[in-house]
Amino acid sequence: MVVVCLLLTEFDRYERHIYEEMAKMPPFQRKTLVLIGAQGVGRRSLKNRLIDINPQCFGTTVPSGRPTSTPN
Ligand SMILES: Nc1ncnc2c1ncn2[C@@H]1O[C@H](COP(=O)(O)OP(=O)(O)OP(=O)(O)O)[C@@H](O)[C@H]1O
Structure with missing residues (x-):
């Protein structure tokens, strides 16, 4: 029983790091192109x-919670 309590305490310490909060988004207006490959x-x-x-056709994502970048 003591071991279980110790393990749970250890788990609680790391719990907030093992998931990322998700939110439901409205459907994208544009099609999504995913580029996958090794680093x-x-x-x-x-x-x-x-x-x-082709900037009219392609764009990129802006991370949520960060200020939008200004053009150089
Ligand atoms: N077609 C290509 N031919 C030769 N070298 C290339 C080509 N495309 C990219 N590189 C070179 O490969 C390196 C990595 O490119 P890039 O940063 O675009 O890759 P990445 O997959 O986005 O990398 P990371 O995973 O680090 O973000 C750069 O030095 C880039 O100049």
Whole structure:
């Protein structure tokens, strides 16, 4: 019983780090393109290239809770 209590205490200490709060979002108006690949394979370069050549068609996500970036 003591072991179980100790384990639960340890679990409680880390509980807030094992999940991320989710919220229901309205449907996206645009189609979503997901770029998947190993680290350093060139996802960011491809994403930036797509946005550069056709900004009307491609955009990127803005992390929630952070201020929007201003154009350079
Ligand atoms: N088509 C390509 N040919 C050669 N090198 C490339 C190509 N695309 C990207 N690179 C180079 O590969 C490196 C990693 O590119 P990039 O940062 O776009 O990859 P990433 O998958 O987004 O990486 P990370 O996972 O670190 O964010 C950069 O130095 C970039 O210049």
